[in-house]
Amino acid sequence: MEKARQFAKDCHDLGLVIHGDFILGLPGETKESIRNTINFAKTLDCETIQVSIAHAYPGTEFYDFAKANGYITNERMEDGAAPDGAHRISRPAR
Numbered sequence: 689m690e691k692a693r694q695f696a697k698d699c700h701d702l703g704l705v706i707h708g709d710f711i712l713g714l715p716g717e718t719k720e721s722i723r724n725t726i727n728f729a730k731t732l733d734c735e736t737i738q739v740s741i742a743h744a745y746p747g748t749e750f751y752d753f754a755k756a757n758g759y760i761t762n763e764r765m766e767d768g769a770a771p772d773g774a775h776r777i778s779r780p781a782r
Contacts, residue, residue, distance in 0.1 A: 689728060696732040708734035713742040715753055 699706050708729055712722055729737060744751040744760065754760050 692728075693731060696734070700733065705736075706732065706734040708732055708737040710737065710739050711742050712739060714750060 696706055710725055710729060712725065742750060744754040751760075
């Protein structure tokens with residue numbers, strides 16, 4: 689994280705605009721880790737940010753994790769595959 693802070697500082701020193709991109713919702717995420725991410729983002733002093741929810745795309749570790757743990761409820765990633773056209777990830781029934 690210190691490298692990211694130094695990079696942001698160097699960009700500011702050069703007059704470059706910084707866009708931060710943060711992903712939430714990966715396995716192990718907690719309210720505390722989300723708060724830590726927010727606090728870290730604030731230290732970078734980005735001009736703009738984007739926050740995305742993690743997506744389990746086939747071929748990624750996150751997809752493999754979601755599949756192995758029963759989180760994938762709709763395999764088809766195409767229009768009309770689900771009522772709202774979404775690739776579904778949800779908590780498995782316990």
